[in-house]
Structures are given as structure tokens and as C-alpha cells.
Amino acid sequence: xxxxxxxxxxxxxxxxxxxxxxxxxxxxxxxxxxxxxxxxxxxxxxxxxxxxxxxxxxxxxxxxxxxxxxxxxxxxxxxxxxxxxxxxxxxxxxxxxxxxxxxxxxxxxxxxxxxxxxxxxxxxxxxxxxxxxxxxxxxxxxxxxxxxxxxxxxxxxxxxxxxxxxxxxxxxxxxxxxxxxxxxxxxxxxxxxxxxxxxxxxxxxxxxxxxxxxxxxxxxxxxxxxxxxxxxxxxxxxxxxxxxxxxxxxxxxxxxxxxxxxxxxx
Amino acid sequence: xxxxxxxxxxxxxxxxxxxxxxxxxxxxxxxxxxxxxxxxxxxxxxxxxxxxxxxxxxxxxxxxxxxxxxxxxxxxxxxxxxxxxxxxxxxxxxxxxxxxxxxxxxxxxxxxxxxxxxxxxxxxxxxxxxxxxxxxxxxxxxxxxxxxxxxxxxxxxxxxxxxxxxxxxxxxxxxxxxxxxxxxxxxxxxxxxxxxxxxxxxxxxxxxxxxxxxxxxxxxxxxxxxxxxxxxxxxxxxxxxxxxxxxxxxxxxxxxxxxxxxxxxxxxxxxxxxxxxxxxxxxxxxxxxxxxxxxxxxxxxxxxxxxxxxxxxxxxxxxxxxxxxxxxxxxxxxxxxxxxxxxxxxxxxxxxxxxxxxxxxxxxxxxxxxxxxxxx
Numbered sequence: 001x002x003x004x005x006x007x008x009x010x011x012x013x014x015x016x017x018x019x020x021x022x023x024x025x026x027x028x029x030x031x032x033x034x035x036x037x038x039x040x041x042x043x044x045x046x047x048x049x050x051x052x053x054x055x056x057x058x059x060x061x062x063x064x065x066x067x068x069x070x071x072x073x074x075x076x077x078x079x080x081x082x083x084x085x086x087x088x089x090x091x092x093x094x095x096x097x098x099x100x101x102x103x104x105x106x107x108x109x110x111x112x113x114x115x116x117x118x119x120x121x122x123x124x125x126x127x128x129x130x131x132x133x134x135x136x137x138x139x140x141x142x143x144x145x146x147x148x149x150x151x152x153x154x155x156x157x158x159x160x161x162x163x164x165x166x167x168x169x170x171x172x173x174x175x176x177x178x179x180x181x182x183x184x185x186x187x188x189x190x191x192x193x194x195x196x197x198x199x200x201x202x203x204x205x206x207x208x209x210x211x212x213x214x215x216x217x218x219x220x221x222x223x224x225x226x227x228x229x230x231x232x233x234x235x236x237x238x239x240x241x242x243x244x245x246x247x248x249x250x251x252x253x254x255x256x257x258x259x260x261x262x263x264x265x266x
Numbered sequence: 267x268x269x270x271x272x273x274x275x276x277x278x279x280x281x282x283x284x285x286x287x288x289x290x291x292x293x294x295x296x297x298x299x300x301x302x303x304x305x306x307x308x309x310x311x312x313x314x315x316x317x318x319x320x321x322x323x324x325x326x327x328x329x330x331x332x333x334x335x336x337x338x339x340x341x342x343x344x345x346x347x348x349x350x351x352x353x354x355x356x357x358x359x360x361x362x363x364x365x366x367x368x369x370x371x372x373x374x375x376x377x378x379x380x381x382x383x384x385x386x387x388x389x390x391x392x393x394x395x396x397x398x399x400x401x402x403x404x405x406x407x408x409x410x411x412x413x414x415x416x417x418x419x420x421x422x423x424x425x426x427x428x429x430x431x432x433x434x435x436x437x438x439x440x441x442x443x444x445x446x447x448x449x450x451x452x453x454x455x456x457x458x459x460x461x462x463x464x465x466x467x468x469x470x471x472x473x474x475x476x477x478x479x480x481x482x483x484x485x486x487x488x489x490x491x492x493x494x495x496x497x498x499x500x501x502x503x504x505x506x507x508x509x510x511x512x513x514x515x516x517x518x519x520x521x522x523x524x525x526x527x528x529x530x531x532x533x534x535x536x537x538x539x540x541x542x543x544x545x546x547x548x549x550x551x552x553x554x555x556x557x558x559x560x561x562x563x564x565x566x567x568x569x570x571x572x573x574x575x576x577x578x579x580x581x582x583x584x585x586x587x588x589x590x591x592x593x594x595x596x597x598x599x600x601x602x603x604x605x606x607x608x609x610x611x612x613x614x615x616x617x618x619x620x621x622x623x624x625x626x627x628x629x630x631x632x633x634x635x636x637x638x639x640x641x642x
Binding site for chain 2: 079081085132184223251
């Protein structure tokens with residue numbers, strides 16, 4: 001992230017305070033870091049799942065407004081609570097279980113490989129990690145680039161959801177079109193489709209949904225990727241998105257073609 | 267992680283939720299003693315984690331001791347939808363006036379626990395959601411303030427329950443919430459919850475699903491986790507990767523759940539059927555990859571392997587080393603096609619090419635090559 005140009009001013013690891021890593025000072029607590037460096041804009045959390053929740057609360061209670069939670073495996077009820085608290089405090093939580101956020105050529109708060117992303121006008125919002133890189137690469141092959149890429153994470157509970165990120169893209173002058181990368185499980189894609197229909201002003205969307213061949217009732221890697229209780233199957237998502245006028249592609253390599261098509265209708 | 271009905275009932279009854287009198291039995295003799303203790307007639311229920319046991323003949327009735335023994339023996343030596351029946355639950359028969367659906371689960375969108383309530387008890391929730399949404403009441407719970415008694419009054423009105431049932435419903439709904447929090451549950455479901463004469467409510471069936479990410483908090487439950495997994499799923503879990511058994515004949519390995527699903531979906535477009543979902547996760551070591559490849563090479567149904575790696579924190583050379591080690595140990599019995607991109611891809615490619623493994627940059631080129639190999 002430092003190589004990319006992200007201004008990381010401090011690191012926090014209990015017990016390692018006083019050390020310096022890649023020129024960045026390390027503190028034992030977030031409070032010390034904030035006291036020393038002033039209000040920071042964001043925090044990125046790599047803490048293991050058993051302790052990540054505490055780290056999120058520490059960030060929240062020290063006034064940090066954007067928190068990227070890379071960690072996978074955080075207990076469900078912990079996520080429920082801190083995401084709800086973040087909402088009431090007006091804090092944006094990105095993730096959990098996310099590769100992070102990147103605005104090519106500007107800033108990277110995450111673990112994604114930089115070379116795959118190029119500056120452009122396409123916003124990406126995704127539940128996946130490496131699949132997002134795949135999509136970005138396909139875009140790059142056709143000369144398209146990204147304004148900002150947001151991984152909302154693969155867990156059933158996410159901080160920002162598709163709707164909230166899309167709203168941000170609507171406000172973003174750099175973004176002309178949005179790519180939504182979804183998966184089986186939950187109804188986030190359906191809710192997005194519904195929201196999209198209700199808008200009078202909108203930017204075109206192209207979608208890809210992973211998990212067409214996933215069997216019901218089985219968790220496909222991601223905690224949120226499970227078809228259960230009658231919710232979350234591929235066809236329901238595809239139908240909802242298509243009925244809303246959103247192009248849904250069958251495979252990642254079809255995305256650039258769909259983007260060209262969607263831009264024509266702008 | 268799913269709990270068996272008898273385990274779920276043991277837990278909820280401790281919180282005061284009424285369940286039928288019952289005892290677990292692992293052999294026909296125990297079933298017989300249970301029936302004697304409880305009193306005939308009894309219901310005999312297979313304890314399996316698979317759904318739809320009723321329609322599959324997994325629930326029997328008996329009004330005489332010999333019947334109990336006979337039904338119990340039959341069930342205990344059978345399989346319900348591929349799952350062996352190791353235990354049965356022998357319960358008193360309850361005289362039911364009405365069946366209700368009541369569950370507490372998680373609403374992803376609002377990020378809150380949510381009660382689902384319906385007058386159509388005994389109907390699968392999938393059917394309720396899809397076909398009778400008007401008969402389903404949803405009550406969100408604020409996770410900071412928790413369950414409040416007035417929720418049960420709203421539910422009772424919707425269900426048109428008699429006045430005598432109000433207190434019991436309040437007790438049940440409150441207890442469900444505490445169970446959910448204490449056990450880190452994703453789902454607490456009573457389907458059906460029976461209304462009996464006099465206004466009582468009894469949970470005829472109980473389902474409890476624990477959040478997998480919270481199992482470490484419940485030492486007593488952790489050991490039970492692998493029982494719902496198949497042989498290969500169990501092995502995969504021990505080795506540290508996500509694995510789901512499918513029905514096809516081409517093994518899939520990728521890094522990242524979304525990418526793995528996309529790989530499965532894309533090869534299906536080419537008429538190839540995936541044998542499994544296997545996600546080695548981020549930053550996998552050569553050892554981990556070796557185990558994954560070995561697992562699939564030794565899988566009887568797998569005829570060929572497709573490996574799709576897009577390395578971010580995952581290093582392509584590590585992946586390559588793992589693949590090569592597996593091939594050297596098991597042999598080149600099954601064709602392997604690799605698509606590899608990302609961190610250290612040149613080194614990874616070199617290592618694989620040296621051993622005669624084809625490496626592609628484009629997924630669909632890899633799939634086409636695989637298809638040719640399978641058809642050739």
C-alpha cells in the first residue's frame with residue numbers, strides 16, 4: 001500500500017509499540033496513534049478473526065470514519081453489532097472479508113494486486129476478491145479502467161452494501177458506469193435491482209453473478225454464499241437485475257462487450 | 267453448523283421452551299424403554315441433518331411396544347436421503363389443534379435478527395417465502411435493545427392466537443432470542459410450533475444452526491462440526507481449504523470463493539461438469555496446494571483437473587511447487603490444465619512447464635484445451 005502511495009501514518013499492534021515497519025511508526029493502541037498523528041481518515045484492519053471485532057470498536061471509538069475490515073471469519077453476531085453501531089455513528093465500514101478499496105493511481109487500502117487496475121471511468125462494487133481482479137483484468141484488456149473499486153466483502157453482513165456504494169458512484173463525477181459483481185446467497189442483488197428501478201437519475205450497470213452451478217444449502221467458501229430458506233439462488237438474482245434493465249453477463253470475458261453496449265444507451 | 271433435533275430440543279427446553287416428552291435411542295431396546303417411560307402412542311423420528319425426512323419416511327408412529335421395536339429397528343438400519351440414521355427420538359404424541367411456523371434468523375439487509383411467523387406451520391420455509399409471502403410476518407429486532415414482549419403480542423394478533431397463549435408465546439420468543447445470542451445461532455426454528463388445547467404451545471420440531479465463524483467460542487460444539495461433512499469435505503476442512511462435493515468429473519481448484527464459483531460456472535458453459543468446489547484461499551503454501559491437488563487426483567470421480575489461480579497475495583510459484591510435488595508423488599494419471607496469473611507468474615509457469623504441465627493466461631483457453639483433452 002505504501003508503494004502505491006497510500007499515506008499510512010501509523011500502525012497499531014498491541015505489544016509492538018515503539019517499533020517501526022517500512023518507516024511507519026507502530027503503536028500499542030489506536031488512541032496513541034491518533035493522539036500523535038491527529039485525526040486519521042481511515043483505518044484498515046488485518047487482525048485475526050478472534051480479535052478483529054475489538055479492533056473495529058477501537059477504531060470506531062477513536063473517531064475513525066472509514067474502516068476497511070480485511071479479516072475473514074468474524075463471528076456473525078459481532079458483525080451485526082458493529083455494523084449497526086457504525087451506521088448510527090455515520091461511519092463507513094468496508095467489508096468484513098474484503099480485499100479492500102482501490103482508486104487506481106490514487107490510493108489503495110487493501111490487498112489487491114495493483115497492476116491489474118488502471119485509471120478509468122468504471123466503478124466496481126463486488127462481493128468477491130480474486131474474481132474482482134479477474135473482472136478488472138478483462139476491462140483492462142479492452143482499454144477500460146476503473147475510477148474506484150470497492151470490495152463489500154463475502155460475509156452475510158456487510159458494512160456498505162451495493163446500494164450505498166452505488167449511491168456514492170452516482171455522486172462521483174469520475175464514474176460513468178458501474179459493474180456489480182455478486183454471488184449466490186442473500187438478496188442484496190435483488191434489493192439493488194429494486195432500488196435501481198426507483199431512481200430517476202442513474203448511471204448504467206453491468207452485472208456478473210457467480211454461483212450459477214452452486215447447489216442449494218451448501219456454503220461456497222464465503223460465509224455469505226449460501227442458498228437457504230428460499231433466498232439467494234442465481235436465477236432470482238439474474239431475473240431481478242434483468243427486469244430492472246441491467247445487463248447480466250454469463251462469464252467475466254463478456255463484461256467489456258456489455259460495457260460497450262451499456263454506454264451506447266447513455 | 268446444524269444441530270440434530272434432539273440436541274436443539276435439549277437446549278431450548280433448558281430455556282423453558284415447551285417440547286414434547288422424549289428420549290433419544292440408539293438401538294431398538296432403548297426405543298422400547300423410552301416408549302414405556304413416555305407412554306404409548308409415540309412418534310419415532312430419525313435424527314438426521316438432511317432436510318425432508320418426513321417425506322422420505324423418516325418419521326413413524328407406534329401404538330404398541332412391538333411396533334416401537336420394529337419401527338425403531340427399521341429406521342436405525344436405514345439411510346434417509348443418503349444419511350445414516352444413528353439415533354432416533356422417541357416422543358409422546360401431542361394432540362395438535364393448529365400448527366404454526368416460528369423462527370428467529372438473521373436479516374442481512376437490516377443487519378438484525380428477525381422473527382418469521384406464519385399460520386402455515388408444517389410448510390417448508392422455502393415454500394412459505396416463495397409461495398405465501400402474505401402469510402409470513404416478519405419482525406426485526408434491534409440488536410442493541412433486544413427482544414421486547416410487545417413483539418409477541420404483534421405475533422399473537424397475526425396468528426389469531428387465543429388469549430391463553432399470549433404468555434407462552436412471549437416466553438418462547440424471548441427464550442429463542444437468548445438461545446440465539448448464547449449459542450451464536452444463525453437460525454432457531456420451530457416448524458411446527460403446535461397450539462394445543464388450553465392454549466399451550468409446544469415445539470414439535472426444533473432446528474438450531476450455529477454460525478460456523480463462532481464455533482471456536484463453543485468448545486463442546488467444535489468437535490461435532492465435521493459430522494455433516496462428506497469424507498472429502500472433512501479432509502479438506504482439516505487441511506484448511508473450502509471444499510464442496512459436486513456431481514461432475516472435472517476437479518476445480520482456484521483461489522478465492524468468487525473466482526472458484528466463476529470457474530465452475532464458466533466450465534459448465536462449455537458442457538463440462540465440475541466435480542467439486544475447492545478454494546485454496548489467499549496466500550496458500552506449496553504444502554496446502556499439494557494436499558489439494560493430491561485430494562482431487564485421488565478422488566475416484568475426478569477425471570481431470572482445472573486449476574485457476576489469480577495471484578494477489580497468493581504466489582504463483584508456491585502454487586506451482588505444490589502442483590509439481592503432487593504430480594511427482596501421485597503420478598501423471600489424470601490431465602491437469604493450469605491457468606495462472608499474478609504474483610510471480612513467470613516463475614510459476616516455468617516450474618510447471620518443466621514438468622510438462624500446460625499453463626495458460628486466459629481461463630477460456632485453458633478450458634478449451636481441457637475440453638480437447640477430455641474428448642480426445
